[in-house]
Amino acid sequence: MQESVAGRSGFGFHPGWLDRQAQEDLVAWLHGAVATAPFYTPTMPRTGKPFSVRMTNLGDLGWVSDRAGYRYQSTHPETGRGWPRIPASLMEVWRALAGYPDAPEACLVNHYASGARMGLHQDADEQEQTAPVVSISLGDTALFRLGGTSRRDPTRSFRLSSGDIVVLGGTARMAFHGVDRIYPGTSTVLDGWLPEGGRINLTLRRVTRTR
Ligand code: SIN
Ligand code: MN
DSSP: OOHHHHHHTTEEEETTOSOHHHHHHHHHHHHHHHHHSOOBOOBOTTTOOBOSSEEEEEESOEEEEETTEEEEESBOTTTOOBOOOOOHHHHHHHHHHOOOSSOOOEEEEEEEOTTOOEEEEOOOOOSOOSSOEEEEEEESEEEEEEOOSSTTSOOEEEEEOTTOEEEEOGGGTTOOEEEEEEETTSOOTTTTTOTTOOEEEEEEEOOSOOO
16 A cells, blocks of 8 residues: 555555564553453444454543443443553654644554454544544454445455554545454464454544644
8 A cells, every 4th residue: 555645635554663662562551551441342332232342441531332322431331440541652653643733532442352353434433533543553463444434435455463553534534444354363462461362453532622
């Protein structure tokens, strides 16, 4: 994928942005954070069907889903405690790639076990949609699908490996996207934390509008 072409639409693909050491430092941080904010299984609005992806959050606000709907909230739905803070290294990624003056308020942490996937969707629960979504991949490679702003638009698929960063900004901010599959055993970076392996995806988001 041509980054320059992609960049014009507000889509950015930065393969290998985080080196192995940066990935390991992040994994160590996350390992500690999930001790206070454990992964839980969100459920779909209305139907209550469980997601195949487990989730937790960092930051002032966390994205949650249950029968009542999708929303951001300041506390973990199971422990009732506030989310751990977003580490400086992720704030640095945002400063480098977001092109947006205010700090992210939410970092959704997704864990995909080997059979997990995420259906095609838009990130539309944020009040501030001039800020991009910055998405960091750790662990096993994923097959990521990116479409346009209409569900019927054609999609293209590409692999996201550990350390890769995707930015959905500009006209790509509301692009449909999803994860079709995980390729088990393609990374060792989660080995010391999650014995079952899989993939971690972190999405940094600005939620509220300040200007
Ligand atoms: C998401 O859309 O929340 C996650 C995307 C990904 O896992 O790459
Ligand atoms: Mn999304």
